[in-house]
Amino acid sequence: MSHTQQAASSRSSGHTRIVLVLGLAAMVVSMMQTLVVPILGMIQSDLKASTASVSWVTTATLLSAAVFTPLLGRFGDQHGKKPTLVGVLVVMIAGSVLAATTTSLTWLIVGRVMQGAATAIFPLALSVLREEIAPEKLHGAMALVSGTLAFGSGLALVGAGLLTQGSHPDYHRPFWLAVVLAVVALAGVLITVPPSRTKTGGRTDWLGALTLGALLVLLLLPISQGHEWGWTSGRTLGTFAGAVVMAGVWVFTENRVEEPMVDMKMFVHRPVLFTNLAGLLLGFAMFTQFIGVSYLVQMPEKLVGYGFGASVLAASVVYLLPTTLVSLVGAQFGGVLVRRLGARVTLAAGACFGVLGFTWLTAAHDTSASVISAGMLIGLAISFGYASMPALIVAGVPAHQTGIANGINSISRSVGSAVASAVITSLLASKSVPLPAGMPALPQESQFTLSFAIAGGAFVLVAVVALVGLKAAHAPRTPVMRKAVTPEATELTSAESETTPV
Template identity: 55%
Template structure:
């Protein structure tokens, strides 16, 4: 068995938490970094809307596959070692993104950046090994709040670095490389190591099957508008995703050391929490990409855009929700301690329903976009802060690490579906005359539908939180 090393003298608890928090900042940075500049990249690389959407979808797809794999490797070889490896891949992806000028290689780079999502559950594993139980809630609150800080840093930097007419969007990726390099150095100097168990084998087959099934699911969501929703490629990909998904489940159940312990996650309470995680990721990216897109559309000929520049979209419309999310993290922790995680999650979900309701109705008015975005930001913060606590009540302590890792996977898959689905929605229902000099723009009804779907997602999260409150068992032991 792995030994439990004592905290290093050169790594006092506040410093350790700060460094791990920097890793959480990178997680959210890599996911949101391109959101304000998708339009700029699309124009520079002459890419279609559906193709450019893969700059976010590839990142989230890589996150969904690599997060459980990194968790398994962390158990085998030690969380610190895998944490450093993930940061190295993130740094490589950032440098590649900063130097390439082709869409294909940029998508590859974004996939490498997506591996960074594994840093969040790995940070939780380091904290469990190094901190006394009494210090865990405060440390986890700090790590969760760092996710909101990363969103704010990414949105502001992307807006400032690429907003000027002479600016190059590659500067945004150089910033990501700098932050990743700093985190890699700080982790190497501060985070103490812990020996892995060395037991079992890595489930590479499970990782490949999961990647293939998710790709077949997301590809038709991204290209369905071009292929036709009833065409052979679309139906074939969806059928293939279903078949491979079934094969993956069968393989995971039979392997002695599966990528994902399906037995734990088949429990109704845990399945409900993972559904909530999926819907949280879905709603989060519906806000990021939907708001960024709608405010940058010209008022004419669409009749509803706000004509914002990249920097105005990032700082004026995306930064306030990110700051609200950061401030709400502390409130979420207080309410969780006083009333319980499920009630706090339900309260945050109500804020999300209200916010997306506003966005669905008044996304053509600056005040409506701001108010709706802030309410959604609060809801997202509550979700990040409360879901780990809900899982802690639903699974034995020894399984909380893998439970949070898989919940991160569900959030990434939800974000991937939102990214691909929104790209498909905006690629259909165009406004404009055929043959006109200006490109066709998405119909306003597409944004109304997207924001309404996100509101419905938060409504389901609220139901999951409230209906599961009495059904949640109190786990005992470590089994």
């Protein structure tokens, strides 16, 4: 083997290690969102907390992610992706250790806030990939890393279920799992990820970060707590009104700052705007499938006439794990489709699978085979969506805005998930099956049917966004590598082509 071939092989193996490490880091991110779902009841019982109080264990992470993801994505663009990645992982490990050792609900919520900052890892990982991976391999690498998100969400459900089995279940154990995986990811980042070759520098737009954070908190807080506060209560309506006012303040601020955290022209650029809309809809549909199927299969058939009486562990392993496995494998095919057919076509194809899956789930959820098979179709839809959206974002923004643009896209998916949680919770609580006095209320089967139908409608809208909102002229094109072109020239050409107005 010649020296040139050895060098090329070494670079290829180095790139593979980077992709695998960043995939692990992204998987840890997604685990933080669903890790506590199976153990909320256990936390409430052990800490003797109310339902409203324990709901902050999930709400705190969502709000933290909303505030820190765009800020840290932009910070990584300015001051280097690797040190930002390392810092975020260290904060997440500290938060996980705190959650794994405390017996106080207050400190558990603080730990969950620290874990929420880890959501910034995903856009930072995509920024690293754009900088380190050759253009002809970039879509496949982004698809692999994106595919670990859905897999991590399912793995957290299964892991939490397994770790809390036995005669003495302990809700602290899943948090120790998060510590171990985060430490492994940190070691991988320190060893494998090279320092950033490009940094935009400049000052951090703290005022923009503060106003955007306030906007997201005011928006997501009533969405996540509305079922407890009451959707027509003064607190809920007032907080929504505050979000509208803060949106105006944020836009005004960013248009006046010399170096804004979010470039408003980038934010409303058609490919970016419609990709974020697709992200919101995809987040809604994905979380509807997770929470809807989880609740459905645990319903006691003898009491309500439907469901399978599954345990929390069986719901995770038997009914949800196949969806996440298909998502992980399907993301690789999604990357191939993005490279060959374009991200727009891949997103539309995924939406079609999603419509088919939720139609199946809506019409026939009376057997385990139907629920699992429909879930696998939905998992394929999710994987194609995750594979295509980073490609659309990367093609729509210049290289120095990759972190913040993907951060906003991550937030759009989080908002979609929060909306799904609120909508599904409200729907399931609105109509209950008549049961003997003293028994907890259980939802009517029609409410699950309606939930799945709404999620199918969300995928219909994703297809419309892909085929109409994202016109063919805006679809990303894979850059073609030419001989005798230096890497620096290639990077410059790629960046110029990506920022050319369409």
